[in-house]
Amino acid sequence: MGSATTNGSTENGATANNQRPAAEAVAYQGERLPNVPDDLVVPGILNLDFEEKLWVPQAPDVWFRPILFNVSQGYFVNLLRVRRSGILSRHRHSGPVHATVLKGKWHYLEHDWWATEGSHAFEPPGDIHTLEVPDGVEEMVTLFHVTGAYIYVDPQGNPVGVEDVFSKLASAKAHYEKVGLGSDYVDQFIR
Numbered sequence: 001m002g003s004a005t006t007n008g009s010t011e012n013g014a015t016a017n018n019q020r021p022a023a024e025a026v027a028y029q030g031e032r033l034p035n036v037p038d039d040l041v042v043p044g045i046l047n048l049d050f051e052e053k054l055w056v057p058q059a060p061d062v063w064f065r066p067i068l069f070n071v072s073q074g075y076f077v078n079l080l081r082v083r084r085s086g087i088l089s090r091h092r093h094s095g096p097v098h099a100t101v102l103k104g105k106w107h108y109l110e111h112d113w114w115a116t117e118g119s120h121a122f123e124p125p126g127d128i129h130t131l132e133v134p135d136g137v138e139e140m141v142t143l144f145h146v147t148g149a150y151i152y153v154d155p156q157g158n159p160v161g162v163e164d165v166f167s168k169l170a171s172a173k174a175h176y177e178k179v180g181l182g183s184d185y186v187d188q189f190i191r
């Protein structure tokens with residue numbers, strides 16, 4: 001630690017209010033830590049004009065594009081594209097969900113808020129809701145970060161289906177195999 005100077009900063013650049021030392025433009029010289037997964041960068045995800053075959057069909061007029069399958073922490077990040085109006089699903093979340101709306105809008109029948117273009121929504125674990133895309137929205141695209149599972153439920157909350165990082169991964173593998181990219185195309189998105 002450097003000694004304090006008269007203006008409150010220290011020799012290594014740390015200040016009394018900000019203890020973060022100034023970094024030099026010198027890369028880390030040491031060994032890479034063991035067992036650290038590779039970084040993952042997927043360029044251009046806000047530009048939706050990418051190859052159609054990257055969209056994985058999920059239901060009629062509903063597709064997703066994987067960005068990250070985090071099998072070691074049980075979450076996934078993807079783009080969801082919907083080209084129809086109406087009810088998409090009723091579900092319960094076992095973990096937290098973050099949603100950033102890139103295009104269109106949607107809402108849950110149970111809540112009075114709307115997820116509109118440019119909005120970010122947080123859905124807490126345990127929330128049970130019914131997703132509707134309203135009439136007049138030709139296309140909705142949302143970036144989702146989903147931890148845990150979607151547990152699809154009937155109106156009383158009884159489970160009728162489940163989806164998680166592993167089921168998303170399986171359907172993406174099957175689709176990319178089918179369209180000629182190969183099932184191992186998804187490997188780049190797995191951590």
Ligand SMILES: [Fe+2]
Nearest residue numbers: 093097123129
């Ligand atoms: Fe949800």
